[in-house]
Structures are given as C-alpha cells and as structure tokens.
Amino acid sequence: MCQLLGMNCNVPTDIVFSFTGFAMRGGHTDTHHDGWGIAFFEGAGVRHFVDHQAAIASPIAELIKRYPIKSTNVIAHIRKATQGQVALENCHPFVRELWGQYWVFAHNGDLKEFNPLLNGAFRPVGTTDSERAFCYILQQLRARFGEQRPPLDQLRSVLSALVHEIATHGTFNMLLSSGGELFAHCSTNLFWLVRQHPFDTAKLSDEDVSVDFSQVTTPNDRVAIIVTQPLTTNEQWTAFQPGELKLFIDGCATP
C-alpha cells in the first residue's frame, strides 16, 4: 500500500512542513520506499516531480524540503509497490490533459480484476491499477461531457458515480485535482483538517519538527490538508467515512 498527501488552499502556500513529515515515511518511519512523487499546480501549469528512489534517499525530495514552492493545490504520494514494478512510469502522481487543463491523480489501495475498456483517448504508460483507473476516469468524463468542462456540481456528481464503481474492485483512496479544486475519495484510510486563523503551533509525528503557523500566515489564509495517516500529534484530524468523496475549494471542505 501507499500513502497520500494533498493540500488545497485559498492562497499559494508551501508544503515544506507537511512534506517533511510525510517524506520520512518513505523509508524511515514507515516502509513506503518504492518511489514517490509530488505535483504542484502553479497557475495553469504543473511542476511534477517523480522518483523511483525512496523519498528519504532522493536528492529531489531533499530539494522539495528546502525549496518552498508555493501552490494552492498539491498532491503527493509515497509508494509501496503492490501492482507494477518499481519504475519511474509507475510512480504517482500521474498527469494528463483534459479540456485544456492538467489533471493530477494519486491512489492508495489495490484494485482487483479492474480492466475497463480503454478506447485510446487516455492510455496507461506504466503497469499499475492506479494509472488504469485514472485513464478510465478521464475517458468517462470526456465521454459524458464532450469537449466542454461542465460546472463543478455536475462534475462532482459524475465523478462520484465513477469512483464508487471503481471502488467495487477494491481499495480506492484517491486524490484528484485540475488546479482549482481537490477531490478526495476514501475507501479505508484518509484524514483531513483545515488550518486557519487563529493559527497555532503544529508538531510532526514523524520527525522532531514544529512550526508556529501564526508566524508565517495572515488571518485570511486557509489550508486544507488531506493525508492517509495524521501528520501531527497536536492537531484535530477528522477521519473520512468509507465511501466518502469530499471536494475541497479554497481551503474549505464543501458540504
């Protein structure tokens, strides 16, 4: 299995603190050492870093920890291979273009006998069940809505049916974003919180690091963090319900 980390904010924010704890699980405090990756939206563009090395041994992960890239939507993943060999093309997150926007996707779980008919519009490059699921989702969204991106409520409704269909094949915790929003679906393990005014100090559970967010934020900042297992010891994390699809916009979970 793997672990997921997502961030959705109302102002561009760096993910250095959360990623530092998360990356420790990539071979140090946990055994997810079969690659890792992270994607940052920056306007319509995406910075996409993947590495088949363990996150704790990766010079690129080191850079991410030291270089505060600011983004309103981030998806990260550390991998423990279940399907697909350890190779760069099997590292999450995956990126594709649909409706003139980049879409970023990462998955935690294991899908059994999931071999949907892919018509060629989106085809996996690697050999994971995860990338197959991502290609299937995008194919079905295009088939349903054609060449025009629909309003968000319609998108959410169709996506909800799609992820529930896929989840009948196994565990399907996933994060998906096209830059303006972040969708999170839970089959088994996913937690979230929102950091907002009044900000406090947070302590990582995987490393002896704290940060006083009141020193690095403005009162209007709002940052939602979504993660497989809580990252901090002194904050209130909310567990997703199994089968729940949440939509985060501007650092808020929409009802």
Next chain:
Amino acid sequence: MCQLLGMNCNVPTDIVFSFTGFAMRGGHTDTHHDGWGIAFFEGAGVRHFVDHQAAIASPIAELIKRYPIKSTNVIAHIRKATQGQVALENCHPFVRELWGQYWVFAHNGDLKEFNPLLNGAFRPVGTTDSERAFCYILQQLRARFGEQRPPLDQLRSVLSALVHEIATHGTFNMLLSSGGELFAHCSTNLFWLVRQHPFDTAKLSDEDVSVDFSQVTTPNDRVAIIVTQPLTTNEQWTAFQPGELKLFIDGCATP
C-alpha cells in the same frame, strides 16, 4: 526566440556537462531568461522539470547541474518569450501521452497565423504557438494511424509532412521524442554532433569548464547532441540544412 538542447544515446548518460553550458545562456551569457525546462526519459517514464525563473537563478536548474540523472533521451529548452506570457504553463518542453507513451516536445521559433482546428484530443493548456503545434502534431498522428503506433519509417514520413506544413507559418526548429528516438527539425538554427570512441576533451564555450569524456565513457558509448548554437569550442558541429528533419536513434543520425 529560445534555445533547444537535445541528447540521444545508446546507453543512459547524464547531461550535466552540456546542460551546464546551456543553462548559462538562460540569463548569463545570453538573454533567454523567461523560463526553462528539461525532460529526461527513464524507461517509459519521464522526469519533467519546468521553471518560469531564469535558468541561472533556478534552484531546480542547480539540482540538475549537480545531480547526474542518466537518460537515453533528453530535451531541454530555455525561453525568451515571443508568444504567451512568462508562466509555468508556457515553459517547454511539453509532455503528452499518445499510444501509451509519453511524448516530449520543445520548439524554438515563432509561428504566424497558426490556428489549426484542434478537435479536443490534445488541447493546449498555455498560450504559446509551440504547444498549439505540439497538440496539432499528436492529433494528426492519431488521426492518421489510429490507436496503434506505426513503424518508425511511416511515423517519420507523416511527421515530415506535418513539420513542413507547420513551418510554412514561420520558424519551426523543434525536438520531439517518445523515449526511443529523437526527431529534430530545423528551420533556421540547429547543430549536431556525435561523441563516440575515441573520446576526447571538450571545452564549453559558455563557461570555463572542460571534461575528458575518455575518463567517463566506455568504447561502445555513443551520444548525439543537438543544439541551437554549438556548446563547445573544440568539437566539430554540423549545421542542419533548413527544412531538414533528422531522426536520432542510439546516438546515431539515421540517413
């Protein structure tokens, strides 16, 4: 205008030496400071780095210069904006998936009144003429060959017609790769060489750096470098002919 750098080899090779000289043109020895990018194929996967900062000021470019990522096909680009604002989504190279393979593309030049009909299969995210041309090429390749990648000679023949059609709109120096080969088309400025046994010392023209390739290679290694302007002062670079499309495989220019 921009500058292009490509590498095609028969064994995974790092591009640290050539990129070091090339990156100096991103704001130091030349004025291409409106972003840069580089993509490395690694098996079927791609490491894709883009940055809207000047290459000489970019922490990610610093990492690339220090971290020897080995690849058989690399495409890099430094940008001086002509069309499209300075933004991450307008940085080359661009990446898309076709036939279950990633395709990487970068362009130097300026296309006038180039507004092909894009049917939605591949749509630009940014606002450059370059990304429009890339989407058009992939759309036409899929339209021509359907869901099956054709043999390389057929691909080359159709691609040749496509790039000549696009080049009627302006300057279209470009590099294109799906990981196993590298296509290079010249409208105006493009040079190439092959480094092979017996290897010698090469001296960069943009920085006081030399490398004795005989110390870091085996007699079987073969590395083709393609670049907008020669990178070294003591090697024999061959100019492309205007209108020439060259195909590089395993470090060789095919006839």
